[in-house]
Amino acid sequence: MRAAIGLTISLLKLRIGVAIAASALAGIAVASGPGLAWWQIAGLALAILGASGAAGAFNHYYERDVDRLMRRTRTRPFASGTFKPSPWWLVGFLGLLAASLGLASVSAGNVAAAYVFLGAFTYGIVYTVWLKRRSTWNIVVGGLAGSFAVLAGAAAVDPSPQVIPTVLAVALFLWTPPHFWSLAAAKGQDYAKAGIPMLPVVVPAYAWTLAILVHSVALAAVSLVPLWFGEGLLYGLGAGLGGGYFVWKSVKLYRVPSKENAMANFFASLVQLALLIAGALLASAVRHWL
Numbered sequence: 001m002r003a004a005i006g007l008t009i010s011l012l013k014l015r016i017g018v019a020i021a022a023s024a025l026a027g028i029a030v031a032s033g034p035g036l037a038w039w040q041i042a043g044l045a046l047a048i049l050g051a052s053g054a055a056g057a058f059n060h061y062y063e064r065d066v067d068r069l070m071r072r073t074r075t076r077p078f079a080s081g082t083f084k085p086s087p088w089w090l091v092g093f094l095g096l097l098a099a100s101l102g103l104a105s106v107s108a109g110n111v112a113a114a115y116v117f118l119g120a121f122t123y124g125i126v127y128t129v130w131l132k133r134r135s136t137w138n139i140v141v142g143g144l145a146g147s148f149a150v151l152a153g154a155a156a157v158d159p160s161p162q163v164i165p166t167v168l169a170v171a172l173f174l175w176t177p178p179h180f181w182s183l184a185a186a187k188g189q190d191y192a193k194a195g196i197p198m199l200p201v202v203v204p205a206y207a208w209t210l211a212i213l214v215h216s217v218a219l220a221a222v223s224l225v226p227l228w229f230g231e232g233l234l235y236g237l238g239a240g241l242g243g244g245y246f247v248w249k250s251v252k253l254y255r256v257p258s259k260e261n262a263m264a265n266f267f268a269s270l271v272q273l274a275l276l277i278a279g280a281l282l283a284s285a286v287r288h289w290l
């Protein structure tokens, strides 16, 4: 039983799915409009877990050849041979995506469901199939996947575009490249062995560390913009502390491009996102209940 749960978490990349669902909740929190019922919020969160799980499972299936070559990924269910490839898997993944889109549409409306689809499509097809093995800019475009989660949340509240959720979606877009480049730098030999052209394995250290620093500074600045549009102290604390911490770790990495500093910067990206989301959720809770 424990083994089956572990395999499911791995296959659907559920830890990342939880972060993506939390980004959608942040989108709900910063959008203004009529409040949602609890079942609508829960329905959208579950739909995002399902859709990102379907895209993640497809990523495992499609990348089983290169995953086999990398230490970090070689024990994954398809790469290790625990799951045998068969077209039925693809039918299953498509079924999970369709059910998730149906749930998103019923609980959050068609515009939100369209954003959920775009998120899964960007990760599953645009990033995984079209760009990952071909372009160094793979992850810059892949970053849109997280932005669509924020937009899906905001569209559940009000389908027409709003300033603060759009700013938060831009923040997610800026967040993803330094998040991933830091990990790729720490595990560089893996990607080089697998022939995947991640930025840190194709350009010198001064260039990829500068690319990371520019992104984290831009991210820290952009995540403060909602303060001009009505977000308050709690949001500002989350965005300011997280942004400051991430920039600090990125400066350290720029000065000394070691694997340790790259891994520390990867963790800083997770801390920054967690604080940003927590700030948005707490600020919204205080607005509603106090």
Ligand code: HEM
Pocket: 015, 016, 019, 020, 023, 072, 123, 127, 139, 142, 143, 145, 146, 147, 176, 179, 180, 183, 270
């Ligand atoms: C296409 C864009 C992205 C890429 C290429 C990427 C890449 C990665 C990779 C390779 C890992 C390590 C996972 C492992 O050890 O197997 C990771 C971890 C993680 N990512 Fe991302 N990521 C992306 C977008 C996102 C987004 C949008 C979020 C959240 C909104 C996110 C949240 C996380 C979290 C929470 C972890 C740590 C949990 C874990 O290790 O499973 N990622 N990411």
Ligand SMILES: CC(C)=CCC/C(C)=C/CC/C(C)=C/COP(=O)(O)OP(=O)(O)O
Pocket: 013, 016, 020, 048, 051, 052, 053, 055, 056, 059, 063, 073, 115, 116, 117, 118, 119, 120, 123, 132, 145, 146, 148, 149, 152
């Ligand atoms: C709205 C919605 C449904 C959005 C879904 C977006 C989504 C699931 C993004 C995940 C991105 C991700 C986990 C990339 C991992 O990169 P990788 O697969 O290249 O990493 P690997 O080297 O570990 O395989």
